Amino acid sequence: MLQVGRDEVGVTPSPGAPVITLDPYSDEVMSNPYPYYQEIREAGPLVWMQKYGTYAVGRYASVMRVLTDHETFCSSAGVGLTNFHTETPWRKPSIILEVDRPEHTRTRKVFSRILSPRSLGRLRERFEQEAQAMVTRLVAQSVCDGVRDIAEAYPLKVFADAVGLPAEGREHLLPYGDMVFNAFGPQNDRFRDCLARLGPSIRWINEVCQRKNLSEGSFGAELYAAADAGEITHEEAGMLVRTMLSAGLDTTIFTIGNALACFARYPDQWAAVRHDPAIARQAIEEVLRYDSTFHSFYRTTTQPVTLEGVDLDKNQKILVLIASANRDASHWTAADTFDVHRKPASNLAFGTGIHGCAGQMIARLEAEIVLKALAAQVEVFEALGEPELHFNNTVRGYSSLRLRLIAKEKRA
């Protein structure tokens, strides 16, 4: 076999895969990761990330291969860089994300039922009213911060209400989520700074996961009802509330923010949605493909395996670059073009396989409803300056996006 990319620096042993020296967690790469992802895809279907001593897959086909073989590429060693089989996690592992079958099956079943399209149907009307009221308010004031006033405000209201949280203290949700997603990466400054400030937020999160703090008829209440029914334990119900709070805010918030950034940048694409709001859902799918929120996570080998012609040992971490797969020109035509008319159904933004995002239906629902409310009322989105990126080790999005919203002419 052709030996490519031998390790030149000699820090880590040559793994037999092309060696990539860039740091995917550096500000430089994160500012615009797509040219680097292309480099990784062109280097080969499986590469060696020298700085962290892991493998990585960036092509659509190789990402699929890893995600659809959960027996070989497991989650119980953690889905971040930290290997839970040999290192200590920063918090108690998630009982749905960071587990394998058979343990995964029971928690996933309860969780998926509560977040199924059927049970979400009840939320639509309330979600729509909330979005319409928010947009009416913002159009009247004309200038706003699309991240703070739309992308953050909306899920912090409707999703947190749906989980059953008290109104007080919700400001802890974002620092907590930021930590969760930083912790899937290396223990760099971003990770340390976040953890150092986190104490009060961790206490609040643990508190609101308790049954007595969750409102009636909420997702949280349903999780505890599943415990009453014996499907899971009461402690597990609390842990699954924690999962909702970990996975359900930053992800949807950044997705909505990324959508706003895309439409501010490509006015013709906004015009297409405004003229035909029925394509809002597909437009969100294209946002998720074009600028995927959850950029990457890891899997760990459970046994020696040959992947893409390379022999891997047991207990090797593999970085799975879903945002790169979503830009792979061998899968997508005009992969780097943002096109809301595309049918991007096969995008991997929510992952795939047994650990595919359990909250994807509510994520789509929130984003679609916000987009439709904007399409109904806003003629033009004007970005006032460049959006500011928020740097996080795992999720990609903005911390600020100043917008002027110009109202649609009301028909008499």
Ligand code: OVV
């Ligand atoms: C998918 C996801 C992201 C972050 C946290 C969790 C899950 C969790 O289960 O805590």
